[in-house]
Amino acid sequence: MSKPVRVRFAPSPTGPLHIGGVRTALFNYLFAKKHGGTFYIRIEDTDQTRFVAEAEDYIFEALEWLGISPDETIGKNEKFGPYRQSDRKAMYKQYADELINSGWAYYAFDSSEKLDELRKQAETNGKTFIYNHTVRETLDTSLNVSREIVESRIANGEHYVIRFKTPVNETLHLHDIIRGDVNFETSLLDDKVLFKSDGMPTYHLANIVDDHLMETSHVIRGEEWLPSMPLHVMLYRAFGWEAPEFAHLPLILKPVGNGKLSKRDGDKLGFPVFPLQWTTAEGTSKGYKEAGFFPEAVINFLALLGWNDGTEQEIFSLAELVEKFDLKRIHKAGAKFDPEKNKWFNHKYLQKQTDATLAELFKAELNTKGISTSLDIEKVVSLVKERANFVTELWDLSDYFFEAPASYDEKAAKNWKDETPELMKQVSEVLNGIEDFTSANIETLLKEWMTTNEIGMGKVMQPLRLSLVGALKGPHLFDIIEMIGKAETKSRIEKAIHTL
Numbered sequence: 001m002s003k004p005v006r007v008r009f010a011p012s013p014t015g016p017l018h019i020g021g022v023r024t025a026l027f028n029y030l031f032a033k034k035h036g037g038t039f040y041i042r043i044e045d046t047d048q049t050r051f052v053a054e055a056e057d058y059i060f061e062a063l064e065w066l067g068i069s070p071d072e073t074i075g076k077n078e079k080f081g082p083y084r085q086s087d088r089k090a091m092y093k094q095y096a097d098e099l100i101n102s103g104w105a106y107y108a109f110d111s112s113e114k115l116d117e118l119r120k121q122a123e124t125n126g127k128t129f130i131y132n133h134t135v136r137e138t139l140d141t142s143l144n145v146s147r148e149i150v151e152s153r154i155a156n157g158e159h160y161v162i163r164f165k166t167p168v169n170e171t172l173h174l175h176d177i178i179r180g181d182v183n184f185e186t187s188l189l190d191d192k193v194l195f196k197s198d199g200m201p202t203y204h205l206a207n208i209v210d211d212h213l214m215e216t217s218h219v220i221r222g223e224e225w226l227p228s229m230p231l232h233v234m235l236y237r238a239f240g241w242e243a244p245e246f247a248h249l250p251l252i253l254k255p256v257g258n259g260k261l262s263k264r265d266g267d268k269l270g271f272p273v274f275p276l277q278w279t280t281a282e283g284t285s286k287g288y289k290e291a292g293f294f295p296e297a298v299i300n301f302l303a304l305l306g307w308n309d310g311t312e313q314e315i316f317s318l319a320e321l322v323e324k325f326d327l328k329r330i331h332k333a334g335a336k337f338d339p340e341k342n343k344w345f346n347h348k349y350l351q352k353q354t355d356a357t358l359a360e361l362f363k364a365e366l367n368t369k370g371i372s373t374s375l376d377i378e379k380v381v382s383l384v385k386e387r388a389n390f391v392t393e394l395w396d397l398s399d400y401f402f403e404a405p406a407s408y409d410e411k412a413a414k415n416w417k418d419e420t421p422e423l424m425k426q427v428s429e430v431l432n433g434i435e436d437f438t439s440a441n442i443e444t445l446l447k448e449w450m451t452t453n454e455i456g457m458g459k460v461m462q463p464l465r466l467s468l469v470g471a472l473k474g475p476h477l478f479d480i481i482e483m484i485g486k487a488e489t490k491s492r493i494e495k496a497i498h499t500l
């Protein structure tokens, strides 16, 4: 690679960052780090009508939570700043003018009413109106009148746009790192608007000018931008600039069907599609953070949406991803979003946390539930975490450590026979006599007592578990007994005898 690697994530702040946008940011981040390059963020807010004020902060907060913050952006190493297009507004006009002067662009004065009329006319003839080489010579453009007239109309404050003059009858042979060779017929393209008389460039012009000025080496972005690639390459050519390399990432598809995963799917299908929660007048959509996902798990499942390292490996740390990432291993086909698999990733990352970390997180949960306890939370967590996907599930898996069962599982209660109360009384007495009240010791002594008195294991163990837990679930019974202690064990046995 000759040029230093400089890649960018260039979101438009029109709402919360969708998980697909996060994946684009991640792949840019991984590529930059892999090649010792720079990952920067540029805010593309030229379309002021779609601008949402909170969206910009949201983008930075989300990437920070995920641990993939940019090396350069607004307020950080502003080597090529400003990094917000609205703050670069004054820069673009000269480039639009340059294209006019070199004949690569022209002024168009057509009113929106006129264009609507042409669209409707085409529609009634079963056609689609395209503003291109077939009409540009006949419409109200600078291609048909003298320079003086154009200048005086502009001086008079007439509204205009500047359009790209797409070449006719040319096949563009382009290359995409993921898709390979892609060809485009220029005659089929429309003459896109590059600049408007309100002084604002459109996405296309601003994007190309900035990618050039900010020395972008690779453009890694979603597949929905592939149709813009020919225009972008032609713009580089028109300016006489070297184009960056392109890589268009596959779409992220809905869990069922073949549609593209949309911002609304999360609320509709009941899983997050945003990294962080997002609130509007209509309500709040939960993010992965609020749903209890570890950022590392989110990074991991996003990395596998369209990429793999060629092996069966599924769990990758961020550092490992950086080491193994390769744009050539990204596939073209859409990647199905699987919310169940995402939970599995979180499960794996939960198991990786130390008990101390999980205990801290669980304590915060207990606090919100108003539970105060003298139990060793780290121990509780170590006993039940194996079955948890989320920290929020730890309570349901361990509530019996903190509280005596309020009810007993009906099916399990069928094991409570006529002789059970008497047996349980005896068990309670045996336990009462145990000095060293530790799991292993309790187990040895209770089992010794059962053997000596020829009492079957099942007769004791199941009713005992039912008394302590309220159901036939949970970890090793003697670990539970040690945890809750002698007095609590006895009191729960007594309660069960009374209730069952």
Ligand code: GLU
Pocket: 010, 011, 012, 044, 203, 207, 220, 221, 222, 225
């Ligand atoms: N502003 C565009 C977006 O919202 C950026 C597309 C590109 O990366 O060129 O996705």
